[in-house]
Amino acid sequence: MATANAARPTHERVESAVRELISLLDRRATTAEAVREHHSHGESYHPAAMPDVVCFPHSTEEVSAILKISSKHQVPVIAFGGGTSMEAQVNAIHGGITIDMREMNNILRINAEDLQATVEAGVSRLQLQKALVNTGFTFFIDPGADATIGGMTSTRASGTTAVRYGTMRENVMALKVVLADGRVIKTGSRARKSAAGYDLTHLFVGAEGTLGVITEITLRLHPQPEAVGAASCTFATIRDAVETAIEVIQLGVPVARIELMDEIQIDACNRHSKTNYPVAPILFFEFHGDSESYVKDQAETVRKLAGEHHGSGFHWFATPEERETLWKMRHEAYFANLGMRKGAKMFTTDICVPISRLADCIVESKKDAASASFPAPVVGHVGDGNFHMSFMLDPNNPAELAEAKVLEKKIILRALEMGGTCTGEHGIGAGRQQYLPIEHGGGLDVMRAIKRALDPDNRMNPGKMVEPQALYGGSESA
Numbered sequence: 324m325a326t327a328n329a330a331r332p333t334h335e336r337v338e339s340a341v342r343e344l345i346s347l348l349d350r351r352a353t354t355a356e357a358v359r360e361h362h363s364h365g366e367s368y369h370p371a372a373m374p375d376v377v378c379f380p381h382s383t384e385e386v387s388a389i390l391k392i393s394s395k396h397q398v399p400v401i402a403f404g405g406g407t408s409m410e411a412q413v414n415a416i417h418g419g420i421t422i423d424m425r426e427m428n429n430i431l432r433i434n435a436e437d438l439q440a441t442v443e444a445g446v447s448r449l450q451l452q453k454a455l456v457n458t459g460f461t462f463f464i465d466p467g468a469d470a471t472i473g474g475m476t477s478t479r480a481s482g483t484t485a486v487r488y489g490t491m492r493e494n495v496m497a498l499k500v501v502l503a504d505g506r507v508i509k510t511g512s513r514a515r516k517s518a519a520g521y522d523l524t525h526l527f528v529g530a531e532g533t534l535g536v537i538t539e540i541t542l543r544l545h546p547q548p549e550a551v552g553a554a555s556c557t558f559a560t561i562r563d564a565v566e567t568a569i570e571v572i573q574l575g576v577p578v579a580r581i582e583l584m585d586e587i588q589i590d591a592c593n594r595h596s597k598t599n600y601p602v603a604p605i606l607f608f609e610f611h612g613d614s615e616s617y618v619k620d621q622a623e624t625v626r627k628l629a630g631e632h633h634g635s636g637f638h639w640f641a642t643p644e645e646r647e648t649l650w651k652m653r654h655e656a657y658f659a660n661l662g663m664r665k666g667a668k669m670f671t672t673d674i675c676v677p678i679s680r681l682a683d684c685i686v687e688s689k690k691d692a693a694s695a696s697f698p699a700p701v702v703g704h705v706g707d708g709n710f711h712m713s714f715m716l717d718p719n720n721p722a723e724l725a726e727a728k729v730l731e732k733k734i735i736l737r738a739l740e741m742g743g744t745c746t747g748e749h750g751i752g753a754g755r756q757q758y759l760p761i762e763h764g765g766g767l768d769v770m771r772a773i774k775r776a777l778d779p780d781n782r783m784n785p786g787k788m789v790e791p792q793a794l795y796g797g798s799e800s801a
């Protein structure tokens with residue numbers, strides 16, 4: 324079997340595969356250019372790349388049949404969810420078959436007694452939240468966009484509430500996966516724990532569709548908190564803000580969210596969302612608890628800590644409507660940034676470091692970007708050491724993209740030197756492969772061995788994450 328890096332399949336192979344796919348799915352397999360173009364990209368700066376055909380399966384059995392056709396004709400397969408990925412995970416850089424999972428959108432089971440829900444991969448985050456209304460439970464993982472649960476699982480997504488409720492890694496209990504040859508396997512179980520064999524569930528969580536296509540996910544649910552509160556606090560410097568967040572975590576204050584915006588990001592959000600926050604570094608907090616008094620006690624502890632770091636204007640959001648307005652503003656940061664430059668395209672970093680190094684990392688990164696020829700606002704899930712610096716680029720100016728790549732590399736290498744990672748939640752895709760040898764050293768060979776074992780022909784989302792053979796020269800020692 325082939326183990327070389329992927330190449331675009333021949334026209335004859337593609338034509339043969341398309342005929343069989345149309346026979347299998349009828350109009351749910353299409354080569355229409357408009358549909359293919361829609362599936363050629365996510366939300367990243369990476370060049371679009373169209374698949375040869377797009378399929379819309381309705382069942383795991385149909386996904387299995389598609390994979391068998393792919394295997395027979397040696398045509399690549401790319402899984403597609405909401406199209407919100409940030410590192411070209413859905414771009415068909417070698418052509419092939421895109422499997423759009425969004426018509427597999429059934430919520431199969433909500434088991435409140437066990438705090439679990441089982442859903443098909445095409446179920447969206449907001450669809451699941453709506454289904455959980457009046458159950459007393461919710462699913463807290465919130466990457467901002469209305470991504471599909473399958474896509475969130477494949478990229479190991481997280482978001483603003485990860486500081487308390489974890490990422491997809493901690494909240495996926497079991498999977499149904501179709502392998503490269505069409506075999507269907509189940510991983511994990513509905514039990515709260517297991518020591519039975521290799522942890523295959525978490526092998527596929529974060530694999531970005533390079534090892535198989537996830538079709539069903541069993542998720543951990545959380546009780547809705549009895550009381551919720553939120554607050555904001557303004558700081559004179561970014562270091563004061565981040566050091567406050569660090570102390571909040573180190574002292575064990577059970578915050579549900581700690582979000583940072585720098586002065587550039589605040590200004591953009593004020594303009595877009597029609598808010599009027601001071602144009603300065605600001606921390607936004609959310610507190611969950613069993614009573615209003617418990618939540619207010621948490622907030623008072625945070626207020627005192629912020630005061631020790633020159634925080635001012637500690638504002639309490641008393642009503643659900645105020646909190647909704649706050650987090651809506653935070654989630655609109657992406658669109659606020661696009662509004663900073665007409666026609667701009669976002670190139671975003673995704674740094675995560677140990678929280679003890681977070682202040683140094685953000686301060687030094689802002690210094691690096693101070694002389695950039697484009698805006699570079701900062702927003703961060705600072706409670707778990709994760710922040711994004713967004714470079715707002717002119718897509719018609721190649722020099723800006725080249726400058727952004729140099730700046731990103733400097734920021735990533737600093738994070739790795741600090742014991743961090745090149746991506747906290749967006750994933751590797753096609754954009755960050757060059758950093759895997761530095762971050763993982765010899766562990767990358769183990770990843771390649773897994774890839775070759777499960778996808779010997781390199782058909783599963785080829786060109787993303789881990790290639791069967793080395794792509795980058797130099798030492799692979801950490």
